[in-house]
Amino acid sequence: MAIVEFKNFSWNYSGYRSKVLRNINLSINKGEFFGIIGGVGSGRTTFCSAIMGLVPHLYPGNIDGELIVDGLNTEKSSMSDLSTRVGLIMQSPDTQLTGAGMNVEEELSFGLENLGTPRKEMIKRVKKMIKLIGLESFKYRNPFELSGGQQQKVAIASVLIMQPEILVLDEPTAQLDPLGTTLVFNLIKKLARKGITIILNTQKIDYLAEFADRVAILNDNEIRKVGKTREVLTDINLLKKNRIISSDFTQLSNELINRKLYKGALCMTLNDAKEMISKVKRG
Amino acid sequence: MAKQDWITRIKAEFTTIAIVMIPIAIGINQAGRLIHEALGLPVWLDTIGTIFTAMLCGPWVAGVGGFFTNVVTAIAYGRATSVFFGLVQLGIGFLAGFFAWKGWWKKWWKVPLCGIALAATAALISAPIVVTVRGGVSGQGIDLVFAFFLATGQNFWTAIFASRFLIEILDKGIISTYIPWAAVKRLPEKYARMFKYTKKVR
Amino acid sequence: MPRALLISYIDKDSFFHKLNPVTKLVITISVIILIFITKSFIHNLIIFIFIIPFAYYSKLTKQVFMPIKYLFIIFVILFVIQGLFYPFRETVLIQLPYGFAIWTEGLIYASMISSRLLVMLVYGYLFVLTTHPGDLVSALRKLRLPYIFGYIVLATLQIIPRVQSQMATIIEAQKSRGLETKGSIVKRLRAYTPLLGPLFMGSVQNAIERATALEARAFSAKCEKTSYRETIIMKKDKVIMVLTIICLIIFGVTSWLL
């Protein structure tokens, strides 16, 4: 069942003639882990903001076509209605924090306060969320004092607490160190297992290779390809054409095929590669 | 009916982006104060954030932002007196926003004129406050000017207003208005579009 | 590295800390009203002395008096200027050379103003030392303070340190490009333009990003908002508030009559 549906969707920021998203037709299913890849300036961030309704509600501009998210037309629905259906996380941990939360608990409850949730219910949900992200020992700390990775986890929890069906992550680890990246991806993995629809825009295709069900390539403001993760990420020529560099493992297997050392499918993950090497070694 | 209209219109000025701009503007005012200390010149620079916000978000948002600059100082450091001086910031924010609404910042040569008007307003509002709260004294270089005017036999109010105006004009005549104005001018189009008043300034 | 939150609050388990912020605000505002009613600085000094039991009951006896040192310069200037040039001068206290004189009325006026400043400073400071801004906002929201004002106060306390560290980074980045920040007046003034440009641009970018984060948390929802942080007005708060207002009236009237 489609939960996000782009129907011939186009968008341009007011004052600019060129479209940042052009004729997007795409549907994302409920419970799916959906990856977005593409270059800088290809429209990926706008794609993510569109699902949250920031386009057109925060950024002025023109929409053609329509975008249906969990039954709501984003253009005609309010941001607050959309916020209980979609959670959006962007890249900078610092600006993800609202500033109004004096400690982690309050940061998490901010969205619920805005929705007028009764206090009892808030306390229950905050407790659950803090457990989920594993920040029990930090719950009374000022969120700005946390590390980037922990801040991103708080940001994710603070939108999840509003119980959205869909979580949109726009380069959530781009500004994190390796430890922070691992923390955040572990959390995303956990959420995917719980059945939340995840839409992840990232440069780290190694992670997509491991988790994503499907991947779309967005380039020059258009969808260039949508397909099963393996199908997209092992298509070296397609990736190259879209200025994306395939994983080292894919490149290695490709090279081995070229040198006639290996016959078989291209690799995508470390495990694929291990299997391939044992095959090659066996001869 | 007409009153309702006013309130809705003012409320509409407080968009999410305008609201988040306020804490940041206050932060810029603070940064301006730090630069003032580092420069060691008699230019306060502590309204640059307020004036910047006025050019982006108009009089109401800038007025609130200006006033809260001092409310927050009071809450952070317990300086109760600072709240009274919030009225000066409020006046400056509101007036600068009014100029934006009128489109008076558009021409570069009008910027210093607006600056002079802001300086006069600041002096007018701050003079009675500084007298009631602090006996006319600021604890800064301006006190020498004040003392000089008093010593030369000027009327008390003339002395306080003249000394304030003199010092405000150094600050708002050029620097504190020109800096935010230039920043608004240089804003890339895609950012500028997100604020209501930029097209009346650029 | 700056502190994460701009705040003077010191956490203590004291009677005064446990009062509702509104109660403390009523006390502080009453005191401020009172010192504008009084006609003699001696009355102000009596009010000032009352800070001692308050400070004692907040377990912050020393800290409350810390900021007094900042007032010292103002006091000196105040006494000099008003002592010499007070406009409503009549009585010469000490005749000085060159036609100058120290005037009694000027000194009285200066002591009045100084005692007012002193009282406002210590009571204001006691208030912020014992009241967490989060509690203050939560308590005021119960009294129908518009939601955005509360947001502005709290967010500003968090964001000012961020802007300061952003400023520090910008200064470092431009110094690394050969910018000298010391020298003549013109040099110094010119040095700060390259710093303010990125500060303004960065702040607009920040505002846009943070607005996004707020929208994602239903900030623009039109419904009645609730509060996670809870502050309760207890019986003792009510009693103290009533007592404070009675005291304000009694002191006010007596001071006016005396």
Next chain:
Amino acid sequence: MSEPVIKIKDLTFTYPAGVTALREINLEINKGEVLAVIGQNGSGKTTLVKHFNGLLKPSRGNVLVNNNNTKKFTTAQLSRTVGYVFQDPDDQIFMSKVYKEIEFGPKNLGLKGSELKRSVKEALEIVGLWDLRRKHPLDLNLNEKKLIAISSIIAMKPEVIILDEPTTGQDHHGVKKVESLINELSRNHTIIVISHNMDLVSRVASRVIVMYDSRILFQGTPKKVFVKNALLNKTYLKPPPIARLAQSIKGFKRDVLTIDEFIDELISNKSRSSKSH
């Protein structure tokens, strides 16, 4: 062995607030090397490199740049020798034309006339952005903005260039560009690069230092560093993908970093094992 450009002796640094961010650092950086500094945020990487151009001065110990003690010079003076490209280009961009932005640094150093023009042109050509010189820098994309920041330092012709997280916010194309730029610049400059991108580090660095808890935990060539799994685990770092693969295979050399090396090793491994059978 060539003469060190930067010598660090017993450097300890404590922030005014009392947090010690560097302890007993001893390091020599040689002319022409590409030194990578890796470690988690908060391990002291940025604090360390900020000593190289005098943004920070040692609390104890000394930092010598070309035998000049940084304590005696301002950052602006040291910027002739050591250029520092900050992580976020937005922290430095303030001009409304790319060309003027690049001009700012060399102008501060007193360059004028044709000399100034030449160095701006060269700096923009090296990064390949000469064609964009009339654009508003803030209208450029992240890849281009990063190159503007790097170019603005190149124009000052420093001997040493410090790159703080040059691949943050970059797409694959941008990372490749930064990589080739480092290789090109390393012919005439000493390069110090702070990075979380182990792929990049393994490909460009001649020496890697691993920082952990305010100290240098380990240093050596990428080949030596990326086989120290215990050490890397302690700092939550992972070797680049190919190295991880090689290390998981029995009988393989452990210090394999690139695809070509891997294939060579695979071939020799096969012939080794066929011989032993």
